[in-house]
Amino acid sequence: DLDLDRxxxxxxxxxxxxxxxxxPIFADYLRRNTLATQRVFETAAGAxxxxxxxxxxxxYGDAEAYPTAETTIPRPNSPYGxxxxxxxxxxAAYGRSFGLDAVGLRYFTVxxxxxRPDMAFxxxxxxxxxxxxxxxxxxxxxxxxxxxxxxxxxxxxxxxAGEAGSLYNVGGGAESTxxxxxxxxxxxxxxxxxxxxxxxxxxxxxxTRADTSAIALDLDWH
Numbered sequence: 001d002l003d004l005d006r007x008x009x010x011x012x013x014x015x016x017x018x019x020x021x022x023x024p025i026f027a028d029y030l031r032r033n034t035l036a037t038q039r040v041f042e043t044a045a046g047a048x049x050x051x052x053x054x055x056x057x058x059x060y061g062d063a064e065a066y067p068t069a070e071t072t073i074p075r076p077n078s079p080y081g082x083x084x085x086x087x088x089x090x091x092a093a094y095g096r097s098f099g100l101d102a103v104g105l106r107y108f109t110v111x112x113x114x115x116r117p118d119m120a121f122x123x124x125x126x127x128x129x130x131x132x133x134x135x136x137x138x139x140x141x142x143x144x145x146x147x148x149x150x151x152x153x154x155x156x157x158x159x160x161a162g163e164a165g166s167l168y169n170v171g172g173g174a175e176s177t178x179x180x181x182x183x184x185x186x187x188x189x190x191x192x193x194x195x196x197x198x199x200x201x202x203x204x205x206x207x208t209r210a211d212t213s214a215i216a217l218d219l220d221w222h
Contacts, residue, residue, distance in 0.1 A: 034083045057205075155168070
């Protein structure tokens, strides 16, 4: 039987918490990402059950090229990205040794309803609603392929039909800087954000932009 208390974060979709994964908390990332995922793979392989699992754009680090394709050599900047890359290697190892049928999805900065309150967009909206300050890490020039959670759900469902061992990027169709995203939230809300500047976050990527041609071709997802 699978102990669900031990896999509480395996399928977590929200954001990229990589910059907080340095230091003693790394043990939590190992437990919740790598160890919990290994237990899912072990159980699924024994039961002959297919797995669609959550990887992350954090495995790329500062990528060699943009848009970034799945063939790009991973160079994670953070311990979080390293734990996610380890999950991909585990899936491949269980596939070779035990015939595990697994498809991995590299999510790019997911946002939307029910997002964790400590993630950027949720914090921005809360700050706008209550007139409280928002701390922006760095100069706001860092850019992302922000991906709406509804699109991520559709990609995850579609991946159930994917070929065993496949890895796909799941990213938004447009790239935006944090500054641009903040300006848009101000325009929509009609309010001015009390913006405070903080130091760049350690391990943070300067840019992400997803090449999603593979999942579009194989699974007709856009």
